[in-house]
Amino acid sequence: MSLNSTKPLAQKATNGSAIISGCIESLEQGRQFLKSISDEQYCYVATPHVTSSIGEHFRHLLDVFYSIYQNPTAANYNQRRRGHALETSRAEALAAIITVTQWLQTLDQEALDKRVAVFTEVSLSQAQTCEMGSTLGRELTFASLHATHHFAMANVVVSLLNGQVGRRFGYAPATVTYLRDQ
DSSP states (O other): OOTTOOSOGGGSOOTTOHHHHHHHHHHHHHHHHHHHSOHHHHHOOOTTTOSSOHHHHHHHHHHHHHHHHHOTTEEETTOOOTTOGGGTOHHHHHHHHHHHHHHHTTOOHHHHTSEEEEEEEOOSSSOOEEEEEEEHHHHHHHHHHHHHHHHHHHHHHHHHTTOOOOTTTTOOHHHHHHHHTO
16 A cells, blocks of 8 residues: 555454454554654654654654564563654654554454563663563553554644644544543
C-alpha cells in the first residue's frame, strides 16, 4: 500500500478480533494525523510545554508495538530506538505503521491468547527490570492505549503551533464511548 493511500488501513481484515481492530484503528488514526502535518511540525519541540517532538512521541509509541512485533513471546519494553530515523522522518513513521498493521492482520485469536513474558524497568532510582506474564492480546491492547496518550501529546504540540487535528484525536476509547452516549 502506498504511503499516500487514502484508504484507511482499518478496513482490512482483522480476523474478527476486537483487539486487532482496535489496534489497527488506533494506528490508522496516527497515520491520518501524520499525513495532516508537515515535516517541520513533526520535528518541532514545543518547550517548555512538551520536551519531545511529535516524531519522538511516535518513535516511542511505535517502539512499544515493535517490542511486541519483534518478539511476540517476550516483549522487552526497555528496548528503545532513541535517535532512530522515526524521530525525524514522517515517511519512516508511516512505513512503520504499515508494517505493524500488516503484521497485526496476520494474527488470530489463538495467537492473541498466547502467553508473553514482559520485561520492563520499574524504578526511577536504579536500573531494575521486572519480568511478568501476560498475553499477546493484553500487550497489544496496552500498546494501543499507550499510543493514545502519545497522540494526545502530539495534539498539544500541534495546538501550540496554532494547528488543528482531527476530532477526538488522542481520546481514549472509553472517553469516546462516554461522549457518544451524551
